[in-house]
Amino acid sequence: MKADREIDLDDAGIRLARSVFGDRTGVALFLGAVLFFALYWRIGIFSSDTYAVANTMANVADGRLYVGQVVYGPPSGVTPGMHVVEGRLYGRNFGMVFAGLPIVWLLEGLALFVDLRIALAGIWSLGLFGFLTLIGERVDLKDRAVIVGSVVALGLFALNVAVARPLPARWYPVIALQVVTMGAAGLTAVVLYRLLTRLYGGRIGVAAGVSAAVASPVGFWATFPKRHAVTAFFAVLTLYWLYRSRESTAHRTSLRFRALAYVPVGLTAWVHSAEGLVLLIALGLVDVATARWNRPLDIVVVGGALFVSLLPLFLTNYLIAGSPLQPPRLWESYGEVSQRTDGTAGGTPATTGSGSPSGTAAGGTATGGSSSSGSGGGGAGGTGIVGRVVGGLIAIGGDRVALLFSYMETSIGPLGNAERLSNTFLRSGYIQGLPRYNDRAINLSVLEAMPLFAGLAFLPAVTLEWARGRGGRDRVHAIWRWITEARTDPVRAIDAFAVIYLVLLVLLYMSRLPTHFMLTVRYLHPIYPIGLYFLARLPPIRRAVNQGGLRIAAGYGLTVAVGVPLYLGALWITGAILGEAVQLFALCSLVVGSIVAGWAVIATSRNGEGWRLAEAGAPVLGVAAGLVTVYLLVSGLGFFAYTHEYALPMSRVVAEQLLPINPLRSLF
């Protein structure tokens, strides 16, 4: 009897693991990604608008939704993103905070038995052991991998223990948030892997997953306790579930995944409601237009899933602001209130992240259009009749959509501004018009942050090729056919979803871009994993990965092996300051990006010669990927090393050794 139950439990565990990771490769990918992120895991706040989230985490862990005790940042609590409701302080990003809650508890529980610093190093080592074993299994060298794995794991554990320092308990809430973001980033890689494995087989899946973790800004934001890793993960998850729902021809399965696709909407909104709304609009449009079945019952099930996913947000909003559809960013900002009531405004927060005193510029604008919002709140006071409540919700919901659109309208102008577009997407450099004390050129453009993006140069090339052979009417017909095919082709459907989602995301944020402390245009963060999806959609890229995977991997390995010492050496010799350190990478990235673009165009040309040339040049994809890994490591341990609080003791030691290239020498 007992044995049976144990087997069941085991089975349940395996089933759970399978539903999350897919297979062993998915587990290995997740482990590898998180182990990699942990190498440059800095425990800290880094930007002035994260104080509010971290303080919320600390206070929620103490059992209150409001910030009764300011643990981080200026004691007044006047930081961007802090809000006041009925005299109490509230932060935001509650979805992340509640995800972090069990982790804080776990950490506090563990800390009763173990020295948490040692335990973290131990968990990392055991993860490495598991990772090496899984890799060994894949290449049929399991026995040897286990031996090597245990030696390496114990060796690094001993090394970490030898140089360990205490881990102050005040950091536990921040660690919990960072575990959430690292988990989300790791799962982003896993979901991409699973999606593209379904579409194009394991090689493409692995390439996309690995690229997300080590060759894109997903790896950059994995360790920052900010929303980006989480909202990007949810966007990719919706992409995946939407595909599963279109892929299946069985009504039940299709409906199940269709309903699941709406779950990330509510959860995203719980973290950042505007991004949740953007996800909902993109998903809703494409889903209803391309679903095989739109019977009333289907709509009820899908709507029910959406409603349930929104409940946590509604409940939080209701408990705090008294209205389910009044999300944090529409609450009154604490900075504004305190500025109004006393002229002193509590001084400027000490920003560890941007090293600049005035971090408030960005925070304020988030609530820009809030003046029109108060209207809906009271209207919903129904008499308990479901219809009236739902009606009220829809009315306020409509209000919110209108607010979103009025906000997006302000992005239209900037979208016509070539300079702003170019600064955001192509070349960063020094940008005129940033706030005077926040104008360091430390913000990469989208292309600089992920040079692999240049592979998309294939698209205009192939479009030109395609258009050349056709007359005007022919083209219109063909485009129309292409669009209508989205109704039957699952891949076209998610293509459409991804395009609409990214367009709306750009519309949501373009009015504020380029701005300071973006580092990798973090507002548009989901663009990177979704960009990798689009890259994998391109036949020449897939062909290169399938036929020359090993040479691409070699290009990657060589770039990392040579690039890290080269970059460090260049920084040391030139005595580069922070902006120079970032821009040196940006320029290298652009050079490699242009080669990738050239490669993509050549690979597209129809005659076989083009492809033979492209085949030989395929390792450039590995170089583009490796370049970003170099940046992640050198920035994470070198020049963006604002803290001595590395999770892994050995990382701290490396960062200390790299102080000579750390422009501000600010490890303390």
Added chain:
Amino acid sequence: MERSQRLFAGTVLVVVAVSVASGPLVGAVDLTRVPAAAPPGTGSADVSVHDVPRTVVLDRAAFGAGTYHLAGPAASVQVGSVSGNPLLEYVIQIPAIGYTDINTYELRRTPGQRLELRFRPVELSPSVIDQSTYNGTIEIRLQSDKFAVLHEAPVTVEVNR
């Protein structure tokens, strides 16, 4: 048990044992000690000032980074005997642009050495820099049991566009 399983169990056991042994419940060993240091700015030190630049430059950042930062010859001091944890501060002030930078050196790390003092490469917005030269002052201060200004002199800041 298979050998691989034994290895796995053994590795887990070592990690768990070390973690628990150093934890508060058992407390057999303290593996996370911090090297003790006296509070910063206390103790004493002999410092003699050798060289302090009369002219420094505001350099434009390379690679299109665009901002300005202080560069130019380093100052040098000779550190003698050191006790406690005294701090040496290298300070530059440029009143016209409201700029002050303090770079701090922990002398306990460098007793008996010749020390080169440099400015932190804080980045200044090009919109702030509108003249070709600025007047400033350089100070070298010793924060020990008592506070002393070892050097104070004007400096010319030349802008390298």
